Amino acid sequence: MAFELPSLNFAKSALADRGMSQETLELHHDKHHQAYVTALNGFVDKTTDLQGKSLEEIVSLSYANPDLAGVFNQAGQHWNHIHFWNALSPEGGRLPGKLETKLVEDFGSVDQFKEAFKTAAVGQFGSGWAWLIQKPDGRLSVSKTPNGVNPLATGEGTALLGLDVWEHSYYVDFRNRRPDYVANFLDKLANYEFAEANLA
Numbered sequence: 001m002a003f004e005l006p007s008l009n010f011a012k013s014a015l016a017d018r019g020m021s022q023e024t025l026e027l028h029h030d031k032h033h034q035a036y037v038t039a040l041n042g043f044v045d046k047t048t049d050l051q052g053k054s055l056e057e058i059v060s061l062s063y064a065n066p067d068l069a070g071v072f073n074q075a076g077q078h079w080n081h082i083h084f085w086n087a088l089s090p091e092g093g094r095l096p097g098k099l100e101t102k103l104v105e106d107f108g109s110v111d112q113f114k115e116a117f118k119t120a121a122v123g124q125f126g127s128g129w130a131w132l133i134q135k136p137d138g139r140l141s142v143s144k145t146p147n148g149v150n151p152l153a154t155g156e157g158t159a160l161l162g163l164d165v166w167e168h169s170y171y172v173d174f175r176n177r178r179p180d181y182v183a184n185f186l187d188k189l190a191n192y193e194f195a196e197a198n199l200a
Helices: 022-046 055-062 066-086 097-107 110-123 178-189 192-197
Strands: 128-134 140-146 158-164
Touching: 022 066, 055 066, 066 158, 097 110, 097 140, 097 192, 110 128, 110 140, 110 178, 158 192
Parallel strands: none
Antiparallel strands: 128 140, 128 158
């Protein structure tokens, strides 16, 4: 079965007063994400070994495989964007108790977590992602990945919250001000309930 573009959990205008315009969502979701899905389906149609496999299986199988680099780029970005849409909320920025406790336990404070996340997101050179992850030992950590790479592929940990720092995700609203985009995400858009639900 062909992979499909998932619907958003909110209207495309729902984040406009929180720093992400309808134009950004229309371009990012309807154009960019759809292009990854279309390209991935094209690869799967032509590659017998990929047919019938889940998205997660394709991401893991194609990562660091030079023969499947094109497949990974599309599959990784499809997986990343599915996560990203769930990481956004019109009621974003509110920390539920269990996650807040865990952030304080592992980072020292919520502010220290946010600083670590901002450093990763702003410091990712070129295109990529910033992640709040839960490592295999249960501790929370922040990481960054280039291009379409993600914690599922690297095995670094479980993705709790991911932020797209490709320019198409913020240029309409923030131009070249990536630090402002990251801060706005953490304070106004981040779906921390989704992050808490991903905790082991």
